[in-house]
Amino acid sequence: MEAKQYIGEGWKHAILIIGAIVVMLPFYMMVSMSLKSQQEIQSISGGLIGAQETQTFPVCVKTGYSEETCTMKPYQYNYWFAFEKAPIPRYLMNGVIVTLSIFIIQVLVALPCAYALAKLRFYGREFVFSMVLFCLLIPVHGIALPLYVMLAQAGLVDTYSALILPWIISVFGIFLMRQFFMTVPDELIDAARMDGMGEYAIVWKVMLPTAIPALLAFAIFSVVAHWNDYFWPRMVITGNRDLFTPPLGIREFRGGIDSDEFGPMMASIVTVTVPLIVAFIIAQKRFIEGITLTGMK
Amino acid sequence: MHNSKAHIWFIAPAIILMIIILIFPLFLAGGISFTDYNLGNKTFEWVGLENYDKMFNRKTYVKMIWATATYVIVVVPISVVLGLCAAMLLNSLRFGADIYKTIFFLPVMATLLAMAIAWEFTLHPTLGIVNSFLANGCGGVREFILGFHWLPWVDSQESWYAVACANNMDFPYWLKQKNTAIWTVCFIGIWQAFGFNMVLYLAGLTSIPRELYQAAEMDGAKSTWEQFKLVTWPMLGPTTLFVVTITTIRTFQVFDTIEILTKGGPSKTTYVMMYAIFEKAIQQNLTSIGAAITVVFIGFILVLTFFQRYVIEKRVHY
Numbered sequence: 001m002e003a004k005q006y007i008g009e010g011w012k013h014a015i016l017i018i019g020a021i022v023v024m025l026p027f028y029m030m031v032s033m034s035l036k037s038q039q040e041i042q043s044i045s046g047g048l049i050g051a052q053e054t055q056t057f058p059v060c061v062k063t064g065y066s067e068e069t070c071t072m073k074p075y076q077y078n079y080w081f082a083f084e085k086a087p088i089p090r091y092l093m094n095g096v097i098v099t100l101s102i103f104i105i106q107v108l109v110a111l112p113c114a115y116a117l118a119k120l121r122f123y124g125r126e127f128v129f130s131m132v133l134f135c136l137l138i139p140v141h142g143i144a145l146p147l148y149v150m151l152a153q154a155g156l157v158d159t160y161s162a163l164i165l166p167w168i169i170s171v172f173g174i175f176l177m178r179q180f181f182m183t184v185p186d187e188l189i190d191a192a193r194m195d196g197m198g199e200y201a202i203v204w205k206v207m208l209p210t211a212i213p214a215l216l217a218f219a220i221f222s223v224v225a226h227w228n229d230y231f232w233p234r235m236v237i238t239g240n241r242d243l244f245t246p247p248l249g250i251r252e253f254r255g256g257i258d259s260d261e262f263g264p265m266m267a268s269i270v271t272v273t274v275p276l277i278v279a280f281i282i283a284q285k286r287f288i289e290g291i292t293l294t295g296m297k
Numbered sequence: 298m299h300n301s302k303a304h305i306w307f308i309a310p311a312i313i314l315m316i317i318i319l320i321f322p323l324f325l326a327g328g329i330s331f332t333d334y335n336l337g338n339k340t341f342e343w344v345g346l347e348n349y350d351k352m353f354n355r356k357t358y359v360k361m362i363w364a365t366a367t368y369v370i371v372v373v374p375i376s377v378v379l380g381l382c383a384a385m386l387l388n389s390l391r392f393g394a395d396i397y398k399t400i401f402f403l404p405v406m407a408t409l410l411a412m413a414i415a416w417e418f419t420l421h422p423t424l425g426i427v428n429s430f431l432a433n434g435c436g437g438v439r440e441f442i443l444g445f446h447w448l449p450w451v452d453s454q455e456s457w458y459a460v461a462c463a464n465n466m467d468f469p470y471w472l473k474q475k476n477t478a479i480w481t482v483c484f485i486g487i488w489q490a491f492g493f494n495m496v497l498y499l500a501g502l503t504s505i506p507r508e509l510y511q512a513a514e515m516d517g518a519k520s521t522w523e524q525f526k527l528v529t530w531p532m533l534g535p536t537t538l539f540v541v542t543i544t545t546i547r548t549f550q551v552f553d554t555i556e557i558l559t560k561g562g563p564s565k566t567t568y569v570m571m572y573a574i575f576e577k578a579i580q581q582n583l584t585s586i587g588a589a590i591t592v593v594f595i596g597f598i599l600v601l602t603f604f605q606r607y608v609i610e611k612r613v614h615y
Contacts, residue, residue, distance in 0.1 A: 009390070009391055012386050012389065012390060013390075013393065015386065016383075016386060016387075016390075016393075016397050019383070019397075019401070020397060020400045020401070022488070023400055023401055023403065023404060023488065023492075024400060024403075025419050025426070025427075026412050026415035026416045026419050027403065027407075027412075027415065028426075029415050029418050029419040029425075029426060030411070030412075030415040030418075033418060041424060042423075042424060044424065044425075044426065044429045109310050109311050109314060110311065112306070112307035112308075112310075112311075113307055113308050113310070113311035115307060116303075116304040116307035116308050117308070120303070120304045120307070122304045128308055128312065131312070131315060132311075132315070135315050135319045135320070137598075137599060137602045137603075138319050138320075138323065138595070139546060139549075139550065139594075139595060139598045140319075141550045141552070141571065142550075142591060142594050142595045142598060143319065143322040143323060143326065143591070143595070144574070144591075145326060145574055145578050145584070145587050145588060145591045146321075146322035146323070146325035146326040146329070146588070146591070147318070147322050148578070148579070149325065149329070149336060149584060150321075150322065150325070152336055165318075166318055168314065168318070169311065169314035169315055169318050169319065171315065171319070174311060198303070199303035199304075199307070200303065203307070224406065227408070228407075228408045228409060228410075230408075230409070230410045230552070230553045230556075231550075231552045231553065231571065231575075234556065234575070235575065235579055246408065247408055247410045247411075247553075250408065250410050250411050250414065251410065251557065254414050254557065262418070262424075266415075266418075269411045269414060269415070272408065272411065273407055273408050273411040273412075276406060276407070276408065277403065277406060277407055280402075280403070280406045281399065284399060284402075287406065288398075288402060288496055291405060291406070291493070292493065292496050292497055292500070
């Protein structure tokens with residue numbers, strides 16, 4: 001009996017390990033290419049990290065750097081040259097600006113509305129709530145084209161506003177917060193009113209602190225979605241490098257797949273992808289919770 | 298209670314934004330789809346159903362519907378079943394489940410665009426490790442397994458693997474070939490989506506009461522398969538419905554991998570709807586055609602969601 005169970009366990013691990021290898025394949029390829037020299041990449045040799053021989057890189061010399069500057073180990077060169085060629089910090093900063101602005105405005109709009117829907121009684125409340133439910137059905141990427149037309153008419157294409165404005169209303173956020181506020185006892189709010197707090201103060205000083213766990217999950221949901229979003233930035237940012245978000249940067253690095261060096265290109269892609277992955281590995285539980293939020297009812 | 302008018306200030310911004318950003322665009326898309334308006338034009342004329350007529354009769358758009366349907370029909374069931382299998386396997390493990398869970402969830406998290414490029418290189422005919430792995434396996438165990446030589450009806454000289462080996466390592470150019478491109482893109486879609494489904498199923502599995510399995514065993518359902526049929530599958534009904542709907546909606550919206558890897562080609566075999574909207578309306582500035590595709594696209598998604606909310610939802614809750 002015991003032996004049989006161990007064999008069963010062994011089979012399961014065997015299947016899962018094969019699955020894990022397939023899943024990790026592109027990650028391996030990405031990291032490996034960002035460390036190796038061009039020759040090693042082209043001959044598919046050198047395993048994960050390559051031989052790391054110090055050498056002079058011809059593309060670097062051609063770009064106008066002295067031979068001395070261009071002599072180093074492949075991994076150093078790939079990452080150094082990636083930062084020389086493209087304003088990577090700028091892309092990352094744009095990513096931060098856009099995702100944070102979106103999240104903050106989403107909360108500013110959604111929190112009071114959710115509070116009103118959950119705890120205040122007023123004429124038309126049911127109607128507003130069913131409006132929220134209806135808007136939940138609208139696929140946001142689906143209405144991208146009319147939104148684009150509207151932004152173009154307003155002359156906002158190629159601005160930060162274009163990246164941020166369409167996302168500042170999150171009906172999902174309203175819905176989520178409303179469900180959460182429903183569970184907050186009325187006594188808490190009544191007590192706050194007795195203390196002479198106004199409704200505004202209640203929203204930000206009483207409700208907000210109780211909603212921190214839900215907000216955190218929503219933050220992860222929102223930030224991950226917009227950090228990774230490529231479709232929308234691709235539509236509204238046409239050429240202005242200063243406004244590139246990380247995915248647009250990635251697209252630019254890939255530009256010359258046939259002519260360019262692959263090492264620095266992959267190094268840039270790794271640099272842009274890593275922050276989120278590291279954050280995920282550190283705070284796994286919260287991330288899984290946040291991203292599968294849409295699974296909550 | 299209280300007589301303040303605070304609620305007006307609380308809900309007004311949300312209502313105004315919902316109308317401008319979410320509801321008005323629906324009508325705008327509908328409106329534009331009946332005109333010949335292109336962005337930048339000063340005037341436009343109503344053309345009735347002309348745009349829709351083009352959509353359903355021109356080869357390009359017929360191919361678009363095909364590509365989208367193929368993608369959705371392949372990716373949704375496979376990623377749901379894989380997600381379920383992975384969840385059940387992990388749930389029955391004694392140790393190590395967390396590591397697999399992290400690994401399988403990585404693709405959901407990682408920037409899809411970056412991963413698409415990583416896959417492009419992994420599957421590259423000369424630089425990629427997949428084709429070099431296949432080429433090194435000619436005549437060996439890999440050929441036997443992946444060439445399906447273990448199936449009695451496969452001739453070991455005629456299998457796709459053997460033919461490729463014989464023809465100077467002529468393995469597929471995955472993303473560049475007409476007959477493989479769509480399947481390769483589907484594969485990347487499945488790779489990305491199944492971890493998400495797995496996590497939802499894991500949550501669903503933990504909510505099944507242990508007693509149900511004991512009861513099933515008493516009723517004579519001894520084998521794992523019988524218990525699955527009797528307890529697990531019915532109890533996961535609501536989860537499955539939800540997983541299928543959300544995966545379908547996400548799958549319909551595939552764009553990143555197509556734009557960066559195939560641009561809808563070769564010969565429109567991967568020309569999915571989101572990419573078509575982007576190409577027509579943004580790159581070729583044919584706004585009205587793009588709007589017509591948008592309307593059909595939104596129609597598909599609304600029908601699906603309504604189907605979930607009001608038709609089946611009542612039937613799967615026990």
